[in-house]
Amino acid sequence: MYPLTINHWLTQHAQFRPNHLAFVFGDIRLTFADLNQSVNRMANALLIAGIGKGDKVATVLPNSRELYEAFWAVAKLGAVLVPMSPLLRGNGLINLLNDADSTVVLTDTAHAPFLDEVRSELTIPAKNYWLTDGEQPGWQSYAVLWRTASPADPPSPDLLGDDLYNIMYSSGTTGTPKGIMHSHFVRSMYGSLFANAFRIKPESAIMHSGAIVFNGAMLTFMPAMFIGCTYILLKEFTTQSVIRTIASEGVTHTILVPTQIASCLHYPEFTIDTLPTIEYILSVGAPLLNEQKEVLISRFPDTFYELYGLTEGFITVLDKTVSAEKTGSVGRPIWFSEMKIVDDDGHERPTGEVGEIIGRAPFLMAGYYKKPALTNEALRNGWLYTGDLGYVDQDGYLFLAGRKKDLIISGGVNVYPKDIEEIIIRHPAVAEVAVFGIPHDDWGETPVAAIRLTTTISITELTDWANKNIEARYQKIAAVMLVDEFPKNVAGKILKNELRERYWKR
Structure with missing residues (x-):
């Protein structure tokens, strides 16, 4: 059976559609032929550094040409990409980079100091810290490695669809981030x-x-x-x-x-x-x-x-x-x-x-x-x-x-926060809303609404309006908490646990 893998996608476009515009980033505009040669240079630089099938290549980069090309360079080698959020710091970097068994890490000058702070705790070999946009002591210059590497296609690895292609770490809304494994077949x-x-x-x-x-x-x-x-x-x-x-x-x-x-x-x-x-x-x-x-x-x-x-x-x-x-x-x-x-x-x-x-x-x-x-x-x-x-x-x-963990059970009745949020967002003064449950002596739990406003309105007026428009008695909110900004994880999801903590600390 022919293996469904993604390592040849870019190579084929470079062969059959070489002049089609493939990638745009700011002033950078690359055809498929240009992109393939650039990705080959990255792949061959990694190959020279000893990176091959199954090795973990981590990135701590914002959106950039180098980050984009890493996805396809790693695919050509049969290596495994581990893209990390550039917002990670301290123990977050240590835990994820070590958990992934990272062999090499690519970052830029803006984020290198955060890696330098934790280097002694990381298992990455000293020679495998690559800097994409400059030169610093203790860092390999990616630009030099890229320029000296061949633009020709690297040797094709023996890949099957089930071979691991990347590890994506979860945003951690439900606990310690977990490394989610995706194969070449999945990405196909x-x-x-x-x-x-x-x-x-x-x-x-x-x-x-x-x-x-x-x-x-x-x-x-x-x-x-x-x-x-x-x-x-x-x-x-x-x-x-x-x-x-x-x-x-x-x-x-x-x-x-x-x-x-x-x-x-x-x-x-x-x-x-x-x-x-x-x-x-x-x-x-x-x-x-x-x-x-x-x-x-x-x-x-x-x-x-x-x-x-x-x-x-x-x-x-x-x-x-x-x-x-x-x-x-x-x-x-x-x-x-x-x-x-x-x-x-x-x-x-x-x-x-x-x-x-x-x-x-x-x-x-x-x-x-x-x-x-x-x-x-x-x-x-x-x-x-x-x-x-x-x-x-x-x-x-x-x-x-x-x-499931956000479900509110009030008086034995299931209360779904989204139903209440859909009503409250209709008020013209409300920009964002998140509903969560707090303990209640009589009902077990009761809903509270955290709200970010677009204009000034009293909490009493807003609470009265909400409960007037919420038909079911068990859905009526017990309180409104105004926030300037919602706490969110790196993926942009509202952290209701933090809102609940803020409510009790008021």
Whole structure:
């Protein structure tokens, strides 16, 4: 059987479409021929340093040309990429770099000091600290290594689809970050299945403004290379750069998280009339509240997709053809995937009833790196237990109810924070809201709403308005806590545990 691996994708595009624009980053514009030669130099530099099949190559880099090329250089060698968040510090760096058994690490001058601080605790060989944008004592100059390496294709490793390609560390919302293992086959499925689901073509122009160290970026990153279209990477997200780049590059596809969508909607030029090339806007990372979803769909008809998924490998997609009529849903499983809603005993729940979402798909992780017990807990008989709550309607579309651990049980009744958040966000003074439970002497738990405002309003007025619009008595909020900014992890998800701690410390 022919192995489904990704190590030859770039080589093939360089052979058959050498002059097509492949990669844009700021002023850098590379054709597939240019990109292939540059990636080959990185791969050969790693090869000279002793990196081969199965060796772990870690990065601590923001969005950059070097980070982008590392994904494809490592693929050509059969090595394993471990992209780390550049926001990691101290023990976070020590724990993850050592847990991954990293052999080499690439970083830049802005982040090198944080690695220098913990070098004595790391197991990486001293000669394998590479600096991508300068020269410093104790660091290898990547620019020198790259210039002296060959631009020819490195020797092809003997790879199978099950061979490990990357380890993505979880954001840690549920405890210590875990190394999620993805094989070449899994990334092949990302490339082919999501190119299909998102209608990506060789003529498409994909823009990404979030950090590509997170798995959500792979939803278009892998299809872009699989199909061979143009991939435009921004250094970081700003509303102005997103709108400007869509216009100047003729962007057809882009991913935005809900907070970015909310920011863009403040700009009247963020509309299909001003940005006519857009065919696809995907919301990922957290549920997009229905009010914001409706505004986005009105501005960009027939372009909005929403996705629910885990790095561990189960994903549903709400297609643009049904996004207007299924605005509360996050879609359905894509091809070759299955989903069930189950109770605590694993029995399937009826249509319309809330339970835990479990799924199986051809892009499930191989497991958590060096954590077999946690792997066995998450993967049971081929099904991924997500820890998320939801229900399906009569058409089989998934509706989220929140994290299982965020469920509030008030007076014996299940209260789903998202139901309350959907109501409170409708108030014109509310910019963001997160609902969590606190202990209550009579009811067991009761809901509290943390709110970020757009304008001044009294807590009493806001609480009264919310409880007037919340119909069910057990859903009514006991208190409102105003915050200037929400605590979020590196993936942009609101940390409700921290909000709960803040509430008690007031």
